[in-house]
Each structure stands twice: as structure tokens, then as C-alpha cells.
Amino acid sequence: MKDAGVRMSKSVAALKSELTKIRTGRAHTSLLDHITVEYYGSQVPLSQVANVGVEDSRTLTVTPWEKDMVKVIEKAIMSSDLGLNPATAGMLIRVPLPALTEDRRKDMIRIVRHEAEGSRIAVRNIRRDAMHDVKELLKEKMIGKDEEHRAEGDIQTVTDKYIAEIDEMLGVKEAELMEI
Numbered sequence: 001m002k003d004a005g006v007r008m009s010k011s012v013a014a015l016k017s018e019l020t021k022i023r024t025g026r027a028h029t030s031l032l033d034h035i036t037v038e039y040y041g042s043q044v045p046l047s048q049v050a051n052v053g054v055e056d057s058r059t060l061t062v063t064p065w066e067k068d069m070v071k072v073i074e075k076a077i078m079s080s081d082l083g084l085n086p087a088t089a090g091m092l093i094r095v096p097l098p099a100l101t102e103d104r105r106k107d108m109i110r111i112v113r114h115e116a117e118g119s120r121i122a123v124r125n126i127r128r129d130a131m132h133d134v135k136e137l138l139k140e141k142m143i144g145k146d147e148e149h150r151a152e153g154d155i156q157t158v159t160d161k162y163i164a165e166i167d168e169m170l171g172v173k174e175a176e177l178m179e180i
Contacts, residue, residue, distance in 0.1 A: 001130065001154060001158070003130075004126050004127065004129070004130035004155060004158060005158050007126045008123050008126050008127075008158060008159065008162040009162070011119050011123050011126070011162070012119065012123075012162055012165050012169075014119070015115060015116065015118075015166060016169060018115050019112065019115065019169060019173050022108055022111060022112060022115075022173070022177075028054065029053065029054060029060065031060065031097075032046050032062070032077070032095075033045070033046075033047065034080075035076050035077060036076070037049055037072050037073055038072055039069070039072075046062070046073065046076065049065060049066070049069050049073070050062050050065060050073055051063045051065070055094065058096060058097045058099075059095065059097065060094070060095040060097070061092060061094055061095070062077070062086070062092075062093040063092055063093070064091065067091060070088060070091065070093065073086075073093060074086050074093055077093070083098075084097065108177050109174055112170060112173050112174060113170065113174075116166055116167070119166050120166055123159060123162050124159070126159075127155055127159040130155045131155060134151045134155070135148070
């Protein structure tokens with residue numbers, strides 16, 4: 001039971017992290033969290049070589065800690081899957097976020113729904129595994145019929161809780177994407 005709950009919460013956490021990468025119209029520092037840059041021979045997250053901030057609702061600022069990192073960071077942002085074009089002014093890199101078109105918003109909602117469905121499937125698979133474990137315990141006579149029934153009910157309750165959490169996150173993200 002506990003293992004199933006922990007695994008389900010990890011699935012929800014993974015969805016939450018995926019949803020933060022999907023950008024809405026507003027600037028948020030987490031948009032650049034998954035970008036890595038070459039730093040002295042190894043790939044490190046952008047946040048470890050620069051300060052990322054929000055200038056206004058549509059602009060992010062990146063301030064590298066070393067002058068020679070400006071070009072590397074700029075190249076990493078441009079080559080990322082976000083479709084952003086940074087503008088450099090000395091040591092400050094400004095990353096303007098283009099406005100989302102209606103078609104792009106619909107595409108983003110489709111992507112968000114797909115991610116949420118993947119998380120729901122993961123939670124259901126965890127439920128199936130837990131139910132299988134309960135059946136195995138019953139078969140080995142380690143638990144009785146009553147305990148099996150109670151455990152299955154508890155597993156379903158936990159599953160419903162995490163599915164509802166996924167649906168709530170999906171609704172919030174869809175509303176955020178449709179905001180102009």
C-alpha cells in the first residue's frame with residue numbers, strides 16, 4: 001500500500017515537472033530549468049552557471065557569473081526546444097517570450113492532455129501491480145478475504161485521490177494556457 005502511494009505520488013510529481021516546462025504566455029524562471037550548458041568539460045544546468053530572473057511578464061533575464069559563458073548560454077537557449085531567441089547586452093541576456101497564437105495554445109493543450117493521460121495510465125498500472133500483490137498474499141494465505149477486500153478498497157481510494165490530483169493539475173494548466 002505504502003509503496004503504491006509513493007510510486008503514485010512520484011508519477012504526479014513527474015507530471016508537475018513536465019507541466020512547468022510547457023510555457024504559457026507568462027515568463028517564469030522554471031522555463032529554463034531543463035537547459036544544460038557546457039561548463040569546463042561537463043554539462044551542467046543553466047541555474048548553476050547563471051542567475052535566471054524575470055524582468056517583466058514576457059521577458060526572462062539570464063546573468064552569467066563568468067563573461068566567457070555568455071555565448072555558450074545564448075547558444076544553449078537558442079538550440080533548446082523552446083523556440084526562444086535571446087538578445088545579449090553585455091553580460092545580460094534577455095529572453096523575450098513571443099505571444100502564443102490560438103493554434104499554438106490548442107497544440108499546447110493537446111500536449112498537456114497527453115501528458116496527463118500518460119500519468120493517469122502510470123497511476124492505474126501501479127494500482128494493477130498493487131492489486132496483483134494483494135491477490136498473491138491471499139493465494140499464499142498470508143491474508144484473509146476480508147483483508148483482501150479492505151486492501152483493494154484502500155488501493156482504489158489512493159488511486160482515485162491521485163487521479164483527481166492529476167485532473168486538477170490538468171484543469172489549472174489548461175486555464176493558464178487559454179489566458180491571453
